[in-house]
Amino acid sequence: MPYDFDLFVIGGGSAGVRCGRIAAGHGARVAVAEERFWGGTCVNVGCVPKKIMVNAAEYGAWMEDAAAFGWPHHRHQAHDWAKLAAARDTEVTRLSGIYGKLLAGAGVTSFDARATFVDPHTLDVGGKRVTAERIVIAVGGTPTRLPIPGAELGLISDDLFTLKALPKRAIVIGGGYIAVEFACILRGLGAEVDLIYRAPLPLRGFDEDVRAAAAEALAAQGIRLNPDVAPTRIAKVGDHLMVSKSDNFMREADAVFFCTGREPNTAGLGLDKAGLDVRPGTGIPVDDEHRTAVPHIYAIGDVIDRVNLTPMATAVGHALADTLFGKNPRKASYENVPTAVFMSPPIATVGLTEAEAAARGPVDIYVTRFTPMRHTxxxxxxxxxxxxxxxxxxxxxxxxxxxxxxxxxxxxQGIGIAVGMGATKQDFDRTIGIHPTAAEEFVTLRTRTRVAGVQAAAQ
Known part of the structure; x- marks a missing residue:
């Protein structure tokens, strides 16, 4: 039977737009539907506005640093939240508009509407039925709250970007990258901040040395750390909120943020009508080709809950379009993906942690800690x-x-290229450092700190 489109993409975020645009460039008849905002989470309520606010928080600290370098210190007034919000929203609007222009320029049909399945090849798009030979699900993820009494009184990560004013006292619940980033943003802009997380250290899944250093950095900037506890209740008391914790202590705040993870945004898509058995809030199972249990339906990006990073989703969308329509079958590797946490100071990493590597065999560990020149x-x-x-x-x-x-x-970013190419310690050692920089330390580490994983090798 003839179809309205060769490819229909549900979701206009990074993964969906790249997949649709590249497929159209290969000559396919493509449509993309987005019900909320073009560019998805990253552009609108994620990476982009967050990084702008990270920059804003850092500028305040740099002004204080400047006095030590001979510049007069003029930070006598409070931060202008409204001015920052206006500048941030202007940039977000500009970037979101670019996504629509990219699709239009590639000849993609865009729908500003919700798309749901009617059957495996048919979609209801804002009340209109369309058919497609292939369908890609790229609807991303959504923030979650903890199931505790009073959870509705707390905010989710999206809400930071709609606040009209900086809360004087904020509680951030969670120990992941969004939680520590938000804690640093709020603290850097002048709020009192508590960070509550269940583990001994924040940033589960990151290298242990990095986690310990991150906790030190958070505490040093005045963020009150509440490790090894969980919130049990949020209550409204007068004009503020009271958070009860599992250690039988309470914290008072003007705003409480749930930064407790995200889940795949699968609810309400009608996946069962497409022949897919997926529980709401769980990732859609796919094979190595990103094909679901229904062979002509694919899923990419955060909705499959693998490596939930914008550049990864974009790379997968591009590779899938090349595979399906470009006569260039290929995959985007999930190995050695560089990533960053934009806390203060930021974290960046690529490859295996010490624990992951040691589980595979003996490893040499090189570690250095120092105060960068600016802060000496x-x-x-x-x-x-x-x-x-x-x-x-x-x-x-x-x-x-x-x-x-x-x-x-x-x-x-540059180290990621080297690790992906299989560079050795000797390759690093013979690289000349750029002096004076912090980066040169990566190529001047000569003294091994310790050996790990010997027992794993013996087994």
């Missing part, structure tokens, strides 16, 4: 840098690189 002058606390290499003892390949410190994300 400014004396600002909590700005120490940590850099770490995890090296396979047998092959001397760099298995992981980790950094907490200023410019870490910019530095790690």
């Amino acid at each position: 002058i400014s004396k600002r606390e909590g700005r120490r840098t940590l850099m770490k290499l995890v090296v396979c003892q047998n092959t001397q390949k760099i298995l992981g690189a980790h950094m907490l410190g200023e410019d870490s994300a910019e530095i790690m």
